[in-house]
Amino acid sequence: MKSKLLFIGLIFGVFSAKAQDSIPPLVKDTAWKISGFFGVNASQTALSNWQGGGQNNLAIGSILNVEATYKRDEFEQWTNKLDAQYGVIKQGDVRWFRKNLDQLFFLSKYSTRAFGKYWYWSAQADYRTQFAPGNVYAGDSVVGRAVSDMNSPGYLQLAIGLDYKPTDYLSITVAPVAGKITFVNRQYLADAGAFGVRAAEYDPTGAQIRRGEKVRYEVGGRFIMKFKKDIMKNVNLDSYLDLFTNYLEKPGNFDVIFNNLITMKINKFFTVNVISQMLYDDDITVKRDWDKDGKYETPGDINGPRVQLLTTVAIGFGYKF
Numbered sequence: 001m002k003s004k005l006l007f008i009g010l011i012f013g014v015f016s017a018k019a020q021d022s023i024p025p026l027v028k029d030t031a032w033k034i035s036g037f038f039g040v041n042a043s044q045t046a047l048s049n050w051q052g053g054g055q056n057n058l059a060i061g062s063i064l065n066v067e068a069t070y071k072r073d074e075f076e077q078w079t080n081k082l083d084a085q086y087g088v089i090k091q092g093d094v095r096w097f098r099k100n101l102d103q104l105f106f107l108s109k110y111s112t113r114a115f116g117k118y119w120y121w122s123a124q125a126d127y128r129t130q131f132a133p134g135n136v137y138a139g140d141s142v143v144g145r146a147v148s149d150m151n152s153p154g155y156l157q158l159a160i161g162l163d164y165k166p167t168d169y170l171s172i173t174v175a176p177v178a179g180k181i182t183f184v185n186r187q188y189l190a191d192a193g194a195f196g197v198r199a200a201e202y203d204p205t206g207a208q209i210r211r212g213e214k215v216r217y218e219v220g221g222r223f224i225m226k227f228k229k230d231i232m233k234n235v236n237l238d239s240y241l242d243l244f245t246n247y248l249e250k251p252g253n254f255d256v257i258f259n260n261l262i263t264m265k266i267n268k269f270f271t272v273n274v275i276s277q278m279l280y281d282d283d284i285t286v287k288r289d290w291d292k293d294g295k296y297e298t299p300g301d302i303n304g305p306r307v308q309l310l311t312t313v314a315i316g317f318g319y320k321f
Helices: 002-022 187-191
Strands: 032-045 057-073 076-091 098-115 119-129 134-138 141-148 154-167 170-183 208-210 215-232 235-246 255-265 270-280 308-320
Touching: 032 270, 057 098, 057 308, 098 134, 098 154, 119 170, 141 187, 154 215, 170 235, 255 308
Parallel strands: none
Antiparallel strands: 032 057, 032 308, 057 076, 076 098, 098 119, 119 154, 134 141, 154 170, 170 215, 215 235, 235 255, 255 270, 270 308
């Protein structure tokens, strides 16, 4: 009886081993590569009888930067990127926080080998807007209505062309076929012709005869350069330059987006972030009260497109993955 049981056990063991050999082991999908950074920072300044002047302030900010790339082989690549930033500040004697940093950007790009070793056919779609309304303040009070909001404006851009990618950290795209769609969901902003959409029309009595358009379409060309690399130990630079020109209106002018994020790792949990953004859109009129008379349409004021700059330096918790 024991010999029979031993024989059956041996047979069962042999078949189990064969069955295990026939089942392929689980293999991790290495085609996807995901990287990113998440950070939260805060700063506070408190003054008491400070002869040098200044204001008490408390600032809190957050940043999320994620990139997921699918690369099946050297001939095909699909890149997706999310860049979200939001920050608030409470300054002086005001009671409420106000935003001082607000951006939402998503990009998706597909590339396939065209010719040579570094040239790819590429198609890209990206969307840029903000999270919260942008307001003008006087003390603790909001003056007037919001001057911007989510999807007011929102920019959806498309590009088809050639991508030059000599390394994993640098790509240069030349897209002779490109489109730009501007959204302005808030009707009063559309009526005012904000962000380049067609403004409302009025009769001589001031009655509105045609509402402002909420969408504007542009056809043109784009030049895009992306760079992301550790430029030295524990220091990463993520840079994005985007130039767009409208073939049908002022083709010699360019809309410019130039974003840079420098992440410097202090230790496992703390980082220094330097955020730099430059925007220029020939269709956006920036109003400035140059003569300080409280009005924006007097001869002393010069309104028109201008370079928009934002720079933020923050120290706080950061996690890189």
